[in-house]
Amino acid sequence: MDSASDSRSQQAEAMPQAVSSGIMIDYNQDVTELSSQFAAAISIANENCGNSEGAGMCALQDVPGKGKGLVATEKISKGTRILSEEPIITISCNEMNSERQRISIYQQVASLSEHQQRAFLSMHNIHPYEDATGRYLGIFRTNSLPTDGDNGAIFLEACRINHACDNNAQKNWNEEINRHTVHALRDIDKGEEITITYLAPLKNRKTRQKALQEKFNFRCSCRLCSLPPEKSQESDRRLEEIHRLDWIIDQLGIEGLLVSPLRTLRYFDQQVHLYRDQGREDVGFAQAFVNAAQLAIANGDLARGRIFAERAVSVWKTTIGGDDTQAIKHGALAQDPSEYELYGTSMQWKTEVDEVPQGLEPSDFEDWLWRREKLTGQGNLRRRAIFPGFINLPNEHAFDPEFYKSSNTGSYRPRRHWCFLGEIVDFTTLLRLQMDIKDVDGTTVPLFFYTDNRGSELDPAQVQKGYTVAILYAERHRFLYSEPGIRHEDPRMIKIFPLPLHKLLALNDQFQQFSTELDGIRMCHGCGKKAASLKRCGKCSSFWYCDKACQVAGWNEKGHKADCKLLKDPDLRGLFVFNWDEFDNRIRFPLMLAHWPATCPGGVQLSQYGVRLSPTVPLTARLIGGSRSSDVSYYLRPKKAGDTLSRVQCDTWGYQDLATLKTRQLTDNEPG
Numbered sequence: 226m227d228s229a230s231d232s233r234s235q236q237a238e239a240m241p242q243a244v245s246s247g248i249m250i251d252y253n254q255d256v257t258e259l260s261s262q263f264a265a266a267i268s269i270a271n272e273n274c275g276n277s278e279g280a281g282m283c284a285l286q287d288v289p290g291k292g293k294g295l296v297a298t299e300k301i302s303k304g305t306r307i308l309s310e311e312p313i314i315t316i317s318c319n320e321m322n323s324e325r326q327r328i329s330i331y332q333q334v335a336s337l338s339e340h341q342q343r344a345f346l347s348m349h350n351i352h353p354y355e356d357a358t359g360r361y362l363g364i365f366r367t368n369s370l371p372t373d374g375d376n377g378a379i380f381l382e383a384c385r386i387n388h389a390c391d392n393n394a395q396k397n398w399n400e401e402i403n404r405h406t407v408h409a410l411r412d413i414d415k416g417e418e419i420t421i422t423y424l425a426p427l428k429n430r431k432t433r434q435k436a437l438q439e440k441f442n443f444r445c446s447c448r449l450c451s452l453p454p455e456k457s458q459e460s461d462r463r464l465e466e467i468h469r470l471d472w473i474i475d476q477l478g479i480e481g482l483l484v485s486p487l488r489t490l491r492y493f494d495q496q497v498h499l500y501r502d503q504g505r506e507d508v509g510f511a512q513a514f515v516n517a518a519q520l521a522i523a524n525g526d527l528a529r530g531r532i533f534a535e536r537a538v539s540v541w542k543t544t545i546g547g548d549d550t551q552a553i554k555h556g557a558l559a560q561d562p563s564e565y566e567l568y569g570t571s572m573q574w575k576t577e578v579d580e581v582p583q584g585l586e587p588s589d590f591e592d593w594l595w596r597r598e599k600l601t602g603q604g605n606l607r608r609r610a611i612f613p614g615f616i617n618l619p620n621e622h623a624f625d626p627e628f629y630k631s632s633n634t635g636s637y638r639p640r641r642h643w644c645f646l647g648e649i650v651d652f653t654t655l656l657r658l659q660m661d662i663k664d665v666d667g668t669t670v671p672l673f674f675y676t677d678n679r680g681s682e683l684d685p686a687q688v689q690k691g692y693t694v695a696i697l698y699a700e701r702h703r704f705l706y707s708e709p710g711i712r713h714e715d716p717r718m719i720k721i722f723p724l725p726l727h728k729l730l731a732l733n734d735q736f737q738q739f740s741t742e743l744d745g746i747r748m749c750h751g752c753g754k755k756a757a758s759l760k761r762c763g764k765c766s767s768f769w770y771c772d773k774a775c776q777v778a779g780w781n782e783k784g785h786k787a788d789c790k791l792l793k794d795p796d797l798r799g800l801f802v803f804n805w806d807e808f809d810n811r812i813r814f815p816l817m818l819a820h821w822p823a824t825c826p827g828g829v830q831l832s833q834y835g836v837r838l839s840p841t842v843p844l845t846a847r848l849i850g851g852s853r854s855s856d857v858s859y860y861l862r863p864k865k866a867g868d869t870l871s872r873v874q875c876d877t878w879g880y881q882d883l884a885t886l887k888t889r890q891l892t893d894n895e896p897g
């Protein structure tokens with residue numbers, strides 16, 4: 226019932242049908258009579274298999290629309306081993322195309338007890354057949370479950386379990402005990418049907434429905450498949466995201482583990498969230514913890530490695546049992562994470578195994594565990610996802626789904642914003658301008674200007690050592706005669722700020738602390754007092770002060786004299802206030818104050834950001850109405866320099882529901 230057995234099944238179709246059955250069975254028997262026979266056969270088979278663990282917990286019953294199925298005869302708690310069975314027929318997949326396989330099934334069926342034969346023959350078959358061996362094969366193909374290696378096998382009970390995409394039980398071949406087990410993934414009520422999934426991995430509803438129809442000839446109407454459209458789309462998005470992350474993690478390979486571990490850890494963190502939101506704490510969920518454990522330990526972080534391994538073990542125990550290889554292996558990892566073969570490949574996250582913070586609130590503990598950035602603020606330059614170091618930029622020659630999505634035409638475009646920051650440590654102009662820039666990790670890389678004017682478009686006063694370059698949508702480029710760096714082509718994607726990177730980050734920190742309001746409460750940049758009644762710096766509009774004395778303190782003692790001048794540059798302010806999380810289209814320099822998010826009926830409420838329009842920057846925000854975006858298109862211009870956006874009026878205001886309006890920056894082809 227997995228994809229491997231399906232491919233086995235397909236191969237089996239080409240087999241000659243030479244061997245005939247030696248088994249007699251009355252196919253015209255009454256269904257209820259057969260049903261009781263099956264139950265008897267199963268109980269004998271259980272005796273034969275020595276199955277004891279699940280005995281009595283479930284029974285074979287008619288399930289409307291599904292044929293037979295296993296139903297709980299008592300309440301079964303999460304983690305309970307419901308079944309533990311030995312196979313009655315086993316076939317190697319390698320034998321798929323051979324006559325030997327048919328013969329093997331035939332011989333194995335013939336050697337079963339009469340009750341087992343009956344039970345086997347009573348199993349569902351969705352494949353046409355001409356003779357008994359064809360029939361056996363059809364039954365095998367409809368019902369077999371994977372075991373070790375390439376083998377598929379028939380189990381008298383487990384093979385009767387029907388499918389659900391929100392299955393309440395997990396099937397598994399346990400190679401330690403050579404048995405097929407089924408565990409409850411959640412509490413199962415008495416009378417509830419026990420279900421497993423025939424599909425791995427679980428895809429979106431449409432793909433699932435198609436696969437189940439093609440491979441098992443039924444239409445699934447489980448709870449997940451019956452969700453109303455909106456909820457179903459939500460679920461599909463989650464499942465697709467889990468697989469997208471799996472794919473990215475695979476692509477990153479060892480680089481993801483060692484070169485950009487934080488980014489990779491974020492993916493595992495996201496996956497765990499997605500599994501939880503999906504209500505699906507199965508083997509995939511366990512694997513996310515295993516991956517996180519290995520990542521942490523490979524980077525020397527034994528403390529987190531142990532905790533992740535413990536969590537993995539706990540999920541393995543519930544889903545496949547403590548006697549399975551996975552639980553045993555990861556139990557040993559939790560005992561001594563330093564035994565992991567990749568331990569210490571890097572020591573960049575070095576911790577001792579007991580270096581675990583005590584007394585944290587659960588959510589703070591999770592933040593510590595997953596190394597989550599506790600950074601807020603639209604444009605907090607310390608958010609590495611938005612302002613990555615060179616090593617975390619996408620590679621120009623490989624499609625990186627973290628940064629790009631492909632379009633219908635086969636091309637690809639950014640799925641989000643990002644901006645690289647680097648301080649100029651050197652520069653030279655021969656054929657073209659070339660700089661050496663040092664990023665936030667201290668890595669120095671070359672930046673070559675491949676613009677039409679080869680860098681001469683920049684004001685020479687801007688090209689100074691110790692200034693900081695910001696490059697939108699930068700990529701890692703492999704040069705023929707130089708080490709990897711950035712190939713810069715579009716003059717609108719770069720901006721140089723006249724301060725070193727560490728000062729830019731320090732200004733960012735001040736901005737995050739003193740320029741933001743919480744529920745109308747501001748913080749005085751001079752004395753740190755919090756109040757609603759503070760007054761804004763009249764020059765840069767960024768910081769708040771209690772009174773003149775605090776303003777003087779801020780100006781002289783806290784460096785606002787220099788910062789105020791810098792903050793008058795709308796691009797610098799733009800870095801801090803721009804909503805980097807919301808992507809509609811590529812942006813460019815100048816940032817143009819055009820992407821502030823908050824809008825509402827009656828006016829565009831942007832003044833909360835305190836942005837004043839620079840005399841040199843015309844406002845070219847375009848308003849787009851929710852679903853009818855092309856219908857509404859207002860080009861707003863300030864009446865005079867210094868106007869804030871809240872004062873801009875639009876005469877056809879009441880014409881649309883403006884609650885859903887968003888602003889966005891104009892694209893290249895639109896009139897400004």
Ligand SMILES: C[S@@+](CC[C@H](N)C(=O)[O-])C[C@H]1O[C@@H](n2cnc3c(N)ncnc32)[C@H](O)[C@@H]1O
Pocket residue numbers: 226290291292293294347348349351367368384385386387388389441442443444445446447
């Ligand atoms: C491995 S058998 C399961 C046991 C089977 N119901 C029986 O009576 O022996 C697989 C077949 O069961 C049926 N089945 C399984 N899950 C189902 C579902 N969710 N809805 C409808 N039919 C299902 C399909 O006919 C499928 O080909």
